[in-house]
Amino acid sequence: MTPSPTNTLPTAPNAPHGVTGDAADDGTDGLRHAIGRLRTARRRRLGFVLGTCVAALAVLGTLGLMLGDSTIAPGNALLAAFGAGDGGDLFIVQQLRLPRVVAAIVVGAMFGLAGALFQSTLRNPLASPDILGIAAGASLGAVSGLLTFGLAGVAVAASAFGGGLAVALAIWFFAWRRGLHSIRFVLVGVGFAYLCQAFMTWLLARADEREAASALLWTVGSVADVRGDDLGILAGGALVLMAGGAAVARTQRPLALGDDNARALGVHVDAARVGTLLLAVGLVALATSFAGPVAFVALVAPAIARRLLSDGSPALVASTAVGALLVLAADLIGNHQVFGVAAPVGIVTGLVGAPYLLWLLATNERKERP
């Protein structure tokens, strides 16, 4: 199977160039030495990127705790977040602002990691739950739960989870034909996205006006109302799935080299792909079930992370950090009416993410044209 033309994951070629130059001069020892230096440089770069992300998360998170109807000084806000400080601040921070900040970080991290897993295992930088129809399936699950069965709270989340998972399995079933070809997977996903969209519009059209409006808002994606037990379930699930992500991370780099090469390196390609996709679907479905399909984070975060590292790796950890940063920043922007209206986080990420994807598509085309 030849790698798809849309495969533009930055691969190793830029690295070995420098290495071969050294090797010609110094022989095997030189080569080993050069690889060692390269590894150190990469590790340093990864450390720098992750450190910057964490620092930015801390700054934005503190801002999120400080800002609102009543502004709280940074010191007091942090004290209140850890359970100290005076009563009024404590209530505002603990009950209102901290859950929102934590939810934004957790949801963003989940979408970021899921996107990185999808893109590396399907070897397609465009594979994202938004385009694959998994987000649409989760939305359909939630909207039908809200409107048809009158569910609320965790039951809506469960319904969304079921919807996303069902669509993912259906895509799988129909895209499987002697292996999982990535373009086929994407196209079948686009088909399901339209199907789910049509049924969702149908449900919205016959619901009571107020319920329909709240369901419509749900389909945009928001982290404003994830708190208490919901937040606990979300964070717990996220931890379990991320541990799974760490377990499959080892297979992602060989997979990026193509199925045949990965097989030659001893990776069981189909099993690795199935496991990775299940994890990614689980992450997307869980995050979507509580926060709604926050648009394009899963697509954009890995692309940014790969560009920051530019070492040809799938950038799983960096994507997680960048995703968290993106959602936290977008929620701050949307919540504090930077555009003049208080917008749910999904609208902000959609307005930023979609043009970025268009730009990605436009520049990729230019590169491929002879």
Added chain:
Amino acid sequence: MLTSPSVAPAREVTRTPDRARRRTLVLLGLVAALAATVLASLALGVRDIDPAVVWDALTGWATGAPLPDDQDHRVVVEQRLPRTVVGMAAGAALALAGTLVQGVTRNPIADPGLLGLNAGASLAIVISSVILGVSSPLGFIWFAFAGAAAAALLVFSIGAGRPVRLALVGATVTALLTPLITITLIQSSTAFNLYRTWAVGSLAGVRSAALADLWPFLVAGAVLTAAMAHRMNMLALGDDVATALGQRVGTTRVLSGIAIVMLSGTATALVGPIALIGLAVPHAARRLVGTDYRWITAVAFLLGPVVLLVADVVGRVVMPHSELEAGVVAAAIGAPVLIAVARSRSLAGV
């Protein structure tokens, strides 16, 4: 693959009698199917009406006789006839637009909905109704055209040349415009109520007055499509060959673009953003009559109305009291076609 007479006369001669007979049969069969569908659309629904009564009502209406005080006659003439006529017009428009898009982009995965044209028209209509307070179809139509044309320009300029990329750009543009539509709708509950009944793609309650206003655009689009059919055949051989055969490829693209925007913009303004009919019908047509676009266009012109009316009738019969709108049934018919195309072997090289 393509055997238009000027390209492969020898093969064409040996296969002509057989193929011509088959194509004629297909066309005759489609005319019969269309007649049957129209009859079903007039006769079936919450109240099933005897075909003979339908015929009486139609002939009575056609001769201009005053409407008798009979419930069945009223239902046929006042409710189902406009609905059927609008369905035929919109179905033909969607199918022809899909055929043109697929021909001009040489792309099996193209359809006005898939390429974001419907989303462009939707956003323009929503903005015009929320911000400018436009409410008549003739007022909508220019916004629908402008929105569809803007989306088409954006999508074609980025995605031209690579089928999968074109579909992805279309999906992205739809994903970009949907939050904009949502945030516009949040501001106005009247617009939201109008929008959600329209966006589902229904033939029920469609204003036949709208068709009276908009039919010139449909006719112009259909005529332009028929005129483009032969050029599509040459274009299928590649831009270079088409140029060598004396065609101005740029002119073909521009004229086709105008026809696509007119047809899909009008259909969207009439019945809402119905996706995937424009995708499914040309594929079925290709299966039936081969790769000659003159025949594909003719078949699509007849098959489009059949599919949309069948979707409408199925929606009426399956859920008699709340109705499954045609747009939903059409998506349920179109999605399997997209999946089948994605599974077909020819896509492996895309």
